[in-house]
Amino acid sequence: MSSIPGSCTPSEHAASRRQFLGAAAASGITAMVSGSSALAGEVAKRGKRVILLWLAGGASQFETFDPKPGAVTGGPFRSIQTSTSGVRVSELMPRMAARLKDTCLIRSLNTKNADHGGGAELMMRGRRDEASVRYPDMGSVLARELGDSESKVPDYVSFYLQSEGQGFSGTGAGFLGARFGPMQLHKGTTPENLSRLDTISASDFADRMALRESWSRAFEKGRVSAALGSHQQAFARVGGLMESQKLFDLSNESAKTREAYGPTQFGEQALIARRLVEAGVPFVRVGRAWWDSHGQNFETHQEMVPELDHVMATLLDDLGQRGMLKDTLVITLSEFGRTPNINASLGRDHFASAWSCSLSGCGVVGGSVYGKTDDRGDKVAEGEIGAARLFATIYKALGINPQKNYHLGSRPVPLTDPGTEPVKEVLA
Amino acid sequence: MNVSAIKLEKNISRPDILFGVARVPGTSKAFVGGSDFKIHEIDIDAAKPESRTLQSAHETYITTLALAGDSIISGGYDGKLIWTKASSGERIREAQAHGRAVRKVAISPDRATAVSVADDMAVRFWNVADGRKIREITGEHQPLTPQGFRSMLYACAFSADGKFLATADKTGHVVVWEASTGKKAATLAVPVMYTWDPNARRHSIGGPRSVAFSPDGSLLAIGGTGKIGNIDHLEADGRVEIFRWAKGDKGEKVHDFITEGKKGLVEHLEFHPGGDILLAAGGAGEGFLSFIDLKQKKIVHQEKSPMNIHAVATADSMKSIVAVGHQRVVKFVVG
Numbered sequence: 001m002s003s004i005p006g007s008c009t010p011s012e013h014a015a016s017r018r019q020f021l022g023a024a025a026a027s028g029i030t031a032m033v034s035g036s037s038a039l040a041g042e043v044a045k046r047g048k049r050v051i052l053l054w055l056a057g058g059a060s061q062f063e064t065f066d067p068k069p070g071a072v073t074g075g076p077f078r079s080i081q082t083s084t085s086g087v088r089v090s091e092l093m094p095r096m097a098a099r100l101k102d103t104c105l106i107r108s109l110n111t112k113n114a115d116h117g118g119g120a121e122l123m124m125r126g127r128r129d130e131a132s133v134r135y136p137d138m139g140s141v142l143a144r145e146l147g148d149s150e151s152k153v154p155d156y157v158s159f160y161l162q163s164e165g166q167g168f169s170g171t172g173a174g175f176l177g178a179r180f181g182p183m184q185l186h187k188g189t190t191p192e193n194l195s196r197l198d199t200i201s202a203s204d205f206a207d208r209m210a211l212r213e214s215w216s217r218a219f220e221k222g223r224v225s226a227a228l229g230s231h232q233q234a235f236a237r238v239g240g241l242m243e244s245q246k247l248f249d250l251s252n253e254s255a256k257t258r259e260a261y262g263p264t265q266f267g268e269q270a271l272i273a274r275r276l277v278e279a280g281v282p283f284v285r286v287g288r289a290w291w292d293s294h295g296q297n298f299e300t301h302q303e304m305v306p307e308l309d310h311v312m313a314t315l316l317d318d319l320g321q322r323g324m325l326k327d328t329l330v331i332t333l334s335e336f337g338r339t340p341n342i343n344a345s346l347g348r349d350h351f352a353s354a355w356s357c358s359l360s361g362c363g364v365v366g367g368s369v370y371g372k373t374d375d376r377g378d379k380v381a382e383g384e385i386g387a388a389r390l391f392a393t394i395y396k397a398l399g400i401n402p403q404k405n406y407h408l409g410s411r412p413v414p415l416t417d418p419g420t421e422p423v424k425e426v427l428a
Numbered sequence: 429m430n431v432s433a434i435k436l437e438k439n440i441s442r443p444d445i446l447f448g449v450a451r452v453p454g455t456s457k458a459f460v461g462g463s464d465f466k467i468h469e470i471d472i473d474a475a476k477p478e479s480r481t482l483q484s485a486h487e488t489y490i491t492t493l494a495l496a497g498d499s500i501i502s503g504g505y506d507g508k509l510i511w512t513k514a515s516s517g518e519r520i521r522e523a524q525a526h527g528r529a530v531r532k533v534a535i536s537p538d539r540a541t542a543v544s545v546a547d548d549m550a551v552r553f554w555n556v557a558d559g560r561k562i563r564e565i566t567g568e569h570q571p572l573t574p575q576g577f578r579s580m581l582y583a584c585a586f587s588a589d590g591k592f593l594a595t596a597d598k599t600g601h602v603v604v605w606e607a608s609t610g611k612k613a614a615t616l617a618v619p620v621m622y623t624w625d626p627n628a629r630r631h632s633i634g635g636p637r638s639v640a641f642s643p644d645g646s647l648l649a650i651g652g653t654g655k656i657g658n659i660d661h662l663e664a665d666g667r668v669e670i671f672r673w674a675k676g677d678k679g680e681k682v683h684d685f686i687t688e689g690k691k692g693l694v695e696h697l698e699f700h701p702g703g704d705i706l707l708a709a710g711g712a713g714e715g716f717l718s719f720i721d722l723k724q725k726k727i728v729h730q731e732k733s734p735m736n737i738h739a740v741a742t743a744d745s746m747k748s749i750v751a752v753g754h755q756r757v758v759k760f761v762v763g
Contacts, residue, residue: 057629057660069488072443072463076489076505076529164628263576265630290629295662295712302547303577303631342445342463344736344754345662345692345712 048146048362048398049277049328052138052285053270053312056165057116057292060338060348061356063090063301064308066107066373073340073376076298084367092305095313101367102316102325103360104426108371108383109390111336114350116292117168119335124170126391127417133408136174138391139283141415143180145400146282152240153247153281158182159189159269160287169287170335175408182285183241189265189272190248194241209239247275261314262307270311274318277328291334295345308332316360329362329397340377354380357390363397363428370426388420396422429705429746430763431719431729438759439734440470440477446752448493450500451741452514458741459500459514460752461490467502467512472750472759482517484510492739494533494542496556501542503530509544511559521559525552531582536607537590543607545581551595551605565610569597573632575624580635583650585697587641594648594673598622598635602650604673616679618669621652625659633659637710640697647682647722648673651694651708654686662712666694668720670706683725690716690730696740696751707746711736715753717760734758 060075067090068074079088082100089097089105096103113119122128124137136144143155160166166186173181185191196205250258250271261267266288273284288308293300312332319325337355338348354373360366371383385393392402395415402422405412414420446462456473465486468479486504494501499520500512507528511520526546534543541562542554551565573579583596592613596602600622604614624632638651648671654664666687671679685708687694692712699706706720715733720726735756742749749760 070465076463076491078488078506162628162630288630290631290660292629292660294660296633299580299633300631302580306578343713346445346736347661 046399047327048282049324050138050142050146050283050394050398051270051273051277051315051328051330052283053308053315053330053332054160054169054285054287055291055308055332055334056120056160056162056169056287056289058119058334058336058338058350059291059304059308060293060297060301061107061354061373062338062340062348062377063092063298063305065089065105065356065358066377067091068340068375068377071376073342073378075342077301084369087367087369090305092301093309095309099313099316102320103358103366104364105356105358105369106371106385106390106423106426107356107369107373108380108385109337109352109355109357109387110380110384111352111355111387114336114352116165116335116350119350119352120165120168120170122170122387123333123335125174126387129174133413134172134174136176136180137171138394139171139182139285140173140176140180141395142283142398144176145395146398147180148280151280153244153276153279154183154241155180155281156182156283157185157273157276157281158285158287159185159272160285160289161186161188161265161269162287162289164290164292166289171285175406175413189250189268191241191245194245196242244279247279247281248272257318260318262310264307264311266307267311267314270315271318274315274324278322278324293338294343294347294349297338297342297346297348299346312360319361325361327362329364329394330360331394332358332360354378359394359397359426363399364426365428368426370423383423383425385423388417389423392416392420393422393426396427429700429702431705433763434717434729434731434760436734436758437761438472438477438757440472440757442755442757445738445754446757447489447491447738448502449739449741449750449752449757450493450495451743451750452495453743458750458757459493459495460757461486461493461502462738462752463489465490465504467493467500469517470757472757477757480517482512484512484517484519486510491529491531492533494535496535496539496542499556501533501535501554501556503533503544503546505529507546507548509533509542509554509559523554523559523561525554525561526550529580531580532584534584534586534593536586537588541607543584543586543593545584545595547578547580549579549581549597551581551584551593553607553610563610565605568603568612569595569601570599573599573624575626575632577632582635582637583639585639585641587645588643589645592641592645594639594641596636596639596650598632600636600652602636602639602648604648614673614679615677616648616650616671616673618650618652620655621650621667621669623656623659623664629659631659633662634664634693637693637695638697638708640699640706642699643701643703646672646674648679649697649699649706649708651697651710653691653693662692664691666690666692666708666710666716666718668694668697668706668708670722683722685718685720685727687716687718687727687730690718692716692736694718695738698740698742698746700746702745705746707740707742707749709733709737709740709749709751711753715751717749717751731760
């Protein structure tokens with residue numbers, strides 16, 4: 001797999017205080033984007049949050065949300081009845097089957113891009129970039145829309161610890177600028193370079209911060225500059241980020257809770273995601289790679305889907321028990337699905353013409369299914385939607401107007417392509 | 429046996445993916461089963477082979493077929509074993525034998541006992557005549573891999589004298605059992621056949637898929653694939669490891685064979701009755717048959733198959749080889 005030209009590389013987004021300071025200051029200087037801050041503030045008050053379970057590499061809809069048992073394309077796994085009458089999912093997902101009441105399955109995605117890099121960009125941004133416009137991803141938009149400028153926690157955290165696909169996983173703040181870009185975790189579940197150096201005591205550190213602020217205030221006297229204000233704000237945010245490190249430390253969770261999420265890396269990240277959104281982080285992406293099962297599709301899914309089922313069900317239970325699910329949208333999404341055809345290696349290849357995702361919790365009709373594929377899963381039979389309508393639906397579920405405009409200079413740029421309507425049937 | 433003088437005699441196209449085959453001794457008939465859930469009877473040597481579909485059907489893919497006298501015993505992803513009368517096609521009985529997919533059924537040499545292995549990690553012994561469960565072995569093959577994911581129990585085979593049974597799971601844990609008692613006789617390991625990718629893709633691929641005892645029972649051959657770099661694909665060559673299994677606690681590995689240039693899983697292993705030739709068949713996108721000469725300690729011939737092979741049934745001291753797999757039934761004749 002090679003990187004997509006022009007896409008972000010992991011090193012470009014590695015979390016570090018120095019980069020964060022530079023980027024935050026720069027966004028203040030250029031002030032390229034202007035949105036309706038009043039509306040954003042309203043939305044932020046509502047406390048909406050998103051956890052995106054990103055199934056990188058492309059999970060199979062046949063072995064998850066849209067089984068076709070008995071069809072020549074169906075594969076070996078049976079379907080099971082869910083808690084919603086008439087709705088069945090793969091037998092590999094018994095826990096989610098019992099908890100479909102908060103989830104809407106969307107079985108009619110036709111996104112037309114079955115390339116990993118292009119598909120990931122499309123499904124993270126809701127549309128393709130233009131030659132002169134690089135669009136922000138969902139996390140960056142929601143960081144801006146749902147984030148609180150005074151918040152001491154990050155606005156957008158993205159876990160993607162597997163190396164495959166990391167360089168073209170679709171993240172990027174685009175024209176919103178690095179201020180709204182993700183804090184990327186690529187090497188472990190704890191952010192790098194945020195800790196106070198061991199050689200500096202807590203009191204020394206506090207003294208240094210106070211001294212810096214004192215000099216900075218003195219420098220500001222008699223000067224009027226947006227950059228100076230942004231500089232101060234950036235330092236304040238760094239202080240907040242350093243404080244938020246404890247959110248990534250699972251030793252603060254009970255053994256019972258940790259056990260419930262399970263011992264896998266994916267489970268641990270989902271639990272951290274819950275801790276982050278509970279603390280006010282508006283958007284967390286938990287990347288689980290790599291589902292690209294060109295060979296041995298059924299063995300791969302027999303291994304990975306039960307983990308997804310367990311983690312997703314536990315996360316929804318946990319959010320529900322904490323009273324957070326009504327304000328937290330959990331999205332399960334890939335860059336594409338997998339082919340109906342089973343190849344000679346018992347694999348399924350890339351397929352973007354008829355595939356599935358799920359939305360759970362905030363703003364959606366639980367226990368429902370939107371759209372339908374044909375008997376073999378070759379094409380969408382009812383309710384076809386692309387990435388734009390999915391994004392419009394997600395934004396609407398969170399109380400955000402999908403047609404809200406940002407401005408690139410004088411050019412208005414709506415959050416989703418002009419005229420895109422959310423799917424009303426999905427929305428509560 | 430001149431294995432280089434192998435030729436493809438029949439190449440029969442099918443709409444389904446076939447995972448099991450059993451031949452009726454002394455005839456050209458074979459029973460096959462796979463992705464359409466049904467058992468089909470085919471006269472391989474007929475000028476225009478047509479299949480007859482038997483009454484029995486599983487709820488999902490058939491993974492294995494074995495013939496014991498007039499009984500076909502089929503196993504499937506539905507965890508069931510179904511007994512079907514070969515002569516009439518009539519369904520005799522079914523048992524919800526396992527909680528997860530049955531991967532293999534082996535018949536004892538005296539045709540009295542069938543053994544099934546499945547992804548519930550249980551080994552179960554069945555009376556062929558009445559379907560009664562005789563014994564089960566649980567707890568040895570672990571339900572989870574060391575990384576905490578579901579394991580799978582892929583392969584089993586009896587020794588020629590029926591005294592021993594070998595079983596092999598995904599992680600490369602192989603056990604030889606005393607068939608009459610269920611007591612463990614040896615534990616072997618083939619870790620190379622199981623690839624866990626902790627960094628790039630964080631899941632696994634591979635595992636031993638076939639086991640076979642030598643005719644004298646002293647050797648156990650284990651088939652699978654080699655260590656894989658990109659686990660999106662079965663990109664490694666097939667691999668066979670041979671153990672003098674009774675030596676010491678962990679046996680003694682005496683040979684490693686790699687099917688160079690032939691990628692994928694070795695899904696079938698079978699010793700020639702003379703004991704000097706071992707057939708290894710399998711594949712990935714394409715299929716292969718590799719003949720290993722144990723005296724020369726090398727692969728002496730490799731034959732390309734028209735399709736990825738999932739199961740094989742031989743006759744006439746391996747002179748007739750019927751293989752089934754991806755949308756084909758083929759017959760090779762040797763020498």
